[in-house]
Amino acid sequence: NAGVTQTPKFQVLKTGQSMTLQCAQDMNHNSMYWYRQDPGMGLRLIYYSASEGTTDKGEVPNGYNVSRLNKREFSLRLESAAPSQTSVYFCASSGGLLNTEAFFGQGTRLTVV
């Protein structure tokens, strides 16, 4: 009963390096989301995918790109990491209908030095 799986769990990057955070769900959910969580700021939406083949910007999209590879997988890419992107990143999914529950992965703790 995996739910939402994120990889990696921890990552340290140097400024300017790139990386991709992976997310996969096994609940046949239509919608998937990427959030970042920072102290004092709460969880903020970076990008979302309402259904397979579509992606849209959330509240804080600058410096990120996403790919909805298929219905199961939604990846987040940092092309040129900056210290301001040090954060904990969470992937989530939901059925996408109006009244379904959202489920979250365990998070990726990213440090950019």
Next chain:
Amino acid sequence: KQEVTQIPAALSVPEGENLVLNCSFTDSAIYNLQWFRQDPGKGLTSLLLIQSSQREQTSGRLNASLDKSSGRSTLYIAASQPGDSATYLCAVAANQAGTALIFGKGTTLSVSS
């Protein structure tokens, strides 16, 4: 723009006490409201989902209420235990960003034995 506020930001109670956590939102046009629990360094665990047409939901010692017209929800925890110590997050799904959840900043609960 929907905003979610949680009061208080932190709460300390002795074991056995009943307590209430508060959540308010600025736009009553929501699809649902969800309460989560987050332990330090961990992901989010869904506690209760209240659909927009419902007034309350119960799970064990937890009871969540929703008053859409006034933009408020409460999470009632009965007979608190040290294991209830965590951060509790309230989030609403509204007609924006593909019904992605919009989060409050949370209430950090500490239950002492």
